[in-house]
Amino acid sequence: MRKNIVAGNWKMNTTLDEGVELANNVNTLLKGKKANCDVIVCVPFTHLTSVNAVLEPELVKMGAENCSEHAKGAYTGEVSASMVKSTGADYVILGHSERRQYFGENNEQLLEKTKQALANDLKPIFCVGEVLEERENGSYNDVVKSQVEALFSLTPEEFSKIVIAYEPVWAIGTGKTATAEQAQDMHAHIRKVIEDKYGKEVADNTSILYGGSCKPSNAKKLFAKPDVDGGLIGGAALKAEDFMGIIEAFG
Numbered sequence: 001m002r003k004n005i006v007a008g009n010w011k012m013n014t015t016l017d018e019g020v021e022l023a024n025n026v027n028t029l030l031k032g033k034k035a036n037c038d039v040i041v042c043v044p045f046t047h048l049t050s051v052n053a054v055l056e057p058e059l060v061k062m063g064a065e066n067c068s069e070h071a072k073g074a075y076t077g078e079v080s081a082s083m084v085k086s087t088g089a090d091y092v093i094l095g096h097s098e099r100r101q102y103f104g105e106n107n108e109q110l111l112e113k114t115k116q117a118l119a120n121d122l123k124p125i126f127c128v129g130e131v132l133e134e135r136e137n138g139s140y141n142d143v144v145k146s147q148v149e150a151l152f153s154l155t156p157e158e159f160s161k162i163v164i165a166y167e168p169v170w171a172i173g174t175g176k177t178a179t180a181e182q183a184q185d186m187h188a189h190i191r192k193v194i195e196d197k198y199g200k201e202v203a204d205n206t207s208i209l210y211g212g213s214c215k216p217s218n219a220k221k222l223f224a225k226p227d228v229d230g231g232l233i234g235g236a237a238l239k240a241e242d243f244m245g246i247i248e249a250f251g
């Protein structure tokens with residue numbers, strides 16, 4: 001059966017020292033109180049090796065926030081999936097709305113990134129989600145369906161390694177959370193889209209996380225929904241106590 005997961009996305013925050021301290025604090029809090037879900041911190045490339053050194057892998061797993069669609073070579077400034085894997089990471093966030101919006105990442109590129117991640121034994125946390133206009137004009141189900149379908153050339157075995165994060169763009173960093181009912185409706189829709197392509201077993205085993213202004217005060221209500229298998233957490237992942245408060249929603 002699918003896993004419950006709480007994953008932090010630190011984005012472009014924290015210096016190396018601050019990041020190591022934050023990771024250490026998360027690790028320490030989890031040592032005191034065992035989590036009822038898998039916990040992941042996704043951190044800047046520059047922090048991966050040092051953060052990995054302070055995390056106990058049975059308590060907290062680590063991921064990157066992106067990787068290249070290329071395996072290696074003359075791509076100055078890029079970081080490959082094999083480089084990420086070599087730091088000790090197990091996960092990589094792909095297709096975050098900030099990457100799609102500010103760096104023009106498209107479905108074709110994201111499929112290539114996903115293939116690179118899988119070829120290097122990294123589990124993609126693949127983000128999908130509509131913008132405000134699409135929520136308001138009612139096209140949100142179709143938009144998210146086509147984002148998920150971008151991965152449909154993967155084999156069932158490959159797809160079963162993917163974690164989906166539904167992050168309505170209008171809820172990211174805005175303080176405006178989707179209601180638990182909106183999240184449930186979309187997560188059930190995504191699971192059906194997966195089922196229609198890969199069958200019920202793959203769909204039932206896919207963890208689908210909610211992201212967008214998730215905090216200790218609203219996590220419990222969101223995670224109580226049957227198709228919401230945890231969260232991808234931005235702002236609230238930058239304070240170990242807040243992150244822990246969200247993890248504890250799985251009480």
Ligand code: PEP
Pocket residue numbers: 009167171172173174175211212213214232233234235236
């Ligand atoms: C995110 O960017 O993945 C996110 C969910 O951000 P926030 O929690 O800050 O809305």
